[in-house]
Amino acid sequence: MVKICCIGAGYVGGPTMAMIAFKCPEIEVVVVDISVSRINAWNSDRLPIFEPGLEEVVRVCRGKNLFFSSDVEKHVAEAEIVFVSVNTPTKTRGLGAGKAADLTYWESAARMIADVSKSDKIVVEKSTVPVKTAEAIEKILTHNNKGIHFQILSNPEFLAEGTAIEDLEKPDRVLIGGRETAEGQKAVAALKAVYAHWVPDDRIITMNLWSAELSKLAANAFLAQRISSVNAMSALCEATGADVAEVAYAVGKDSRIGPRFLNASVGFGGSCFQKDILNLVYICECNGLSDVANYWKQVVHINDYQKSRFVNRVVSSMFNTVSGKKIAVLGFAFKKDTGDTRETAAIDVCHGLLGDKAQLSIYDPQVTEDQIRRDLAMNKFDWDHPQHLLPSSPTASKQISVVWDAYEATKNAHGVCILTEWDEFKNLDYDKIYQNMEKPAFVFDGRNVVDAEKLRKIGFIVYSVGKPLDPWIKDLPAAPSS
Numbered sequence: 001m002v003k004i005c006c007i008g009a010g011y012v013g014g015p016t017m018a019m020i021a022f023k024c025p026e027i028e029v030v031v032v033d034i035s036v037s038r039i040n041a042w043n044s045d046r047l048p049i050f051e052p053g054l055e056e057v058v059r060v061c062r063g064k065n066l067f068f069s070s071d072v073e074k075h076v077a078e079a080e081i082v083f084v085s086v087n088t089p090t091k092t093r094g095l096g097a098g099k100a101a102d103l104t105y106w107e108s109a110a111r112m113i114a115d116v117s118k119s120d121k122i123v124v125e126k127s128t129v130p131v132k133t134a135e136a137i138e139k140i141l142t143h144n145n146k147g148i149h150f151q152i153l154s155n156p157e158f159l160a161e162g163t164a165i166e167d168l169e170k171p172d173r174v175l176i177g178g179r180e181t182a183e184g185q186k187a188v189a190a191l192k193a194v195y196a197h198w199v200p201d202d203r204i205i206t207m208n209l210w211s212a213e214l215s216k217l218a219a220n221a222f223l224a225q226r227i228s229s230v231n232a233m234s235a236l237c238e239a240t241g242a243d244v245a246e247v248a249y250a251v252g253k254d255s256r257i258g259p260r261f262l263n264a265s266v267g268f269g270g271s272c273f274q275k276d277i278l279n280l281v282y283i284c285e286c287n288g289l290s291d292v293a294n295y296w297k298q299v300v301h302i303n304d305y306q307k308s309r310f311v312n313r314v315v316s317s318m319f320n321t322v323s324g325k326k327i328a329v330l331g332f333a334f335k336k337d338t339g340d341t342r343e344t345a346a347i348d349v350c351h352g353l354l355g356d357k358a359q360l361s362i363y364d365p366q367v368t369e370d371q372i373r374r375d376l377a378m379n380k381f382d383w384d385h386p387q388h389l390l391p392s393s394p395t396a397s398k399q400i401s402v403v404w405d406a407y408e409a410t411k412n413a414h415g416v417c418i419l420t421e422w423d424e425f426k427n428l429d430y431d432k433i434y435q436n437m438e439k440p441a442f443v444f445d446g447r448n449v450v451d452a453e454k455l456r457k458i459g460f461i462v463y464s465v466g467k468p469l470d471p472w473i474k475d476l477p478a479a480p481s482s
């Protein structure tokens with residue numbers, strides 16, 4: 001029986017390995033992590049991450065050919081293929097701080113693999129890493145020269161949260177990069193044979209290591225760039241009376257552009273887009289390509305602009321101050337169908353409103369109070385470190401309350417900010433919400449999920465991103481200078 005071990009039982013390691021175990025009953029898969037609480041959760045009825053369809057897949061395989069363990073060294077030593085899917089956060093200190101990838105966790109995993117290995121292994125980069133990381137990893141793996149051979153492969157992951165199981169089951173493509181030597185190609189073939197259990201041959205793309213590493217950063221940069229492009233248009237739509245949904249529809253009808261990923265929003269979030277673009281920017285700078293670096297930097301800049309533009313709309317609409325006013329925040333996760341809050345636009349929007357002394361009442365169907373308080377107390381970039389290293393007692397803020405119901409959140413509020421596109425926000429009883437709010441009652445829809453005209457008929461003043469403006473808002477200042 002082939003043995004696979006995956007280091008890192010997070011959003012990528014957990015679901016990816018569960019899918020391999022599900023599709024390959026003759027392969028034994030062990031997912032290991034230094035976080036004992038995370039491993040315990042994977043072995044319990046309440047998995048550590050919320051992902052539609054994941055529970056069913058785990059239930060079928062767990063205890064048969066899928067195992068979760070904190071005995072990292074033992075399982076790494078026994079495996080023939082070792083995936084590494086650990087955190088690669090943005091560096092907060094030292095050389096490249098605020099841009100470069102922090103490879104601390106990767107390096108410590110690689111050193112451990114080198115130390116405990118007694119047989120040849122294929123080591124697979126599953127984490128998103130800077131291009132040329134495989135070269136550094138090779139050096140670490142071979143440093144103690146025990147006569148063991150390691151082949152490094154790059155096999156970046158393209159799943160999106162909320163649709164991880166669907167994406168893993170029917171991937172657009174699986175990328176495998178390897179050395180162009182006979183041993184390298186043998187390793188590529190071995191990993192390809194795993195995916196070939198369920199992925200059609202024409203969707204498994206093999207290439208050189210550096211192309212595979214860079215393709216992952218490039219794909220995320222292109223995706224994020226589409227969102228910043230449509231968000232930049234949304235500002236112009238508001239200034240001109242055009243409707244961003246209509247513009248995006250017209251643009252997306254061009255088959256060369258395509259319709260997906262053109263939804264204007266309060267800004268993209270998630271653990272990777274910003275981190276990976278900053279990393280790309282840093283690599284460009286290191287290679288003397290400052291014009292290319294500046295081009296990609298703008299994608300992050302427009303995203304920050306979009307978030308502050310939203311806060312500005314809220315504050316300026318409400319008589320230029322939200323001090324002491326209750327603002328309901330509906331949705332805190334970075335997108336619907338996940339409980340993940342990493343880099344969610346909600347953090348920056350809440351910080352903006354708290355800075356203007358608002359009283360926030362926050363509701364999200366999947367995010368706990370502890371997580372929300374922790375996120376709002378944390379420094380930039382600190383969130384992307386292993387869970388057990390994160391601060392455990394977030395500072396309580398009297399300006400924040402977290403509730404478990406949208407009606408409770410909006411009761412006696414002056415304004416409502418919709419920051420995640422959860423389906424339930426489309427069908428709330430807005431008549432009831434209006435009755436229980438202070439007047440004038442405002443709705444700021446950062447995800448364009450509500451029917452603005454219907455809400456205006458009820459009596460709300462409504463702002464929707466990139467849509468023709470409410471007469472109340474029309475003559476107010478639109479954006480902060482940047």
Ligand SMILES: NC(=O)C1=CN([C@@H]2O[C@H](COP(=O)(O)OP(=O)(O)OC[C@H]3O[C@@H](n4cnc5c(N)ncnc54)[C@H](O)[C@@H]3O)[C@@H](O)[C@H]2O)C=CC1
Nearest residue numbers: 008010011012033034035086087088105109127128157386
């Ligand atoms: N979250 C996502 O949707 C995607 C993430 N990625 C990339 O995958 C990588 C992992 O991301 P996530 O799974 O989201 O992170 P995560 O934070 O959910 O999981 C990483 C896990 O690695 C563990 N870990 C760290 N160092 C370790 C070590 N030395 N030994 C054992 N365990 C260790 C941590 O305790 C943590 O549980 C990142 O590079 C990310 O950029 C790629 C595609 C999608």
Ligand SMILES: O=C(O)[C@H]1O[C@H](OP(=O)(O)OP(=O)(O)OC[C@H]2O[C@@H](n3ccc(=O)[nH]c3=O)[C@H](O)[C@@H]2O)[C@H](O)[C@@H](O)[C@@H]1O
Nearest residue numbers: 157158159160161227261262263265268269270272334335
């Ligand atoms: O490397 C990663 O981590 C992953 O990053 C993204 O996946 P994810 O961040 O999970 O979710 P997306 O669906 O891409 O959404 C990212 C953010 O963009 C926002 N978004 C997305 C699409 C859109 O049209 N408009 C928009 O504002 C979402 O609300 C969310 O905040 C990519 O889609 C994955 O392919 C990639 O593997």
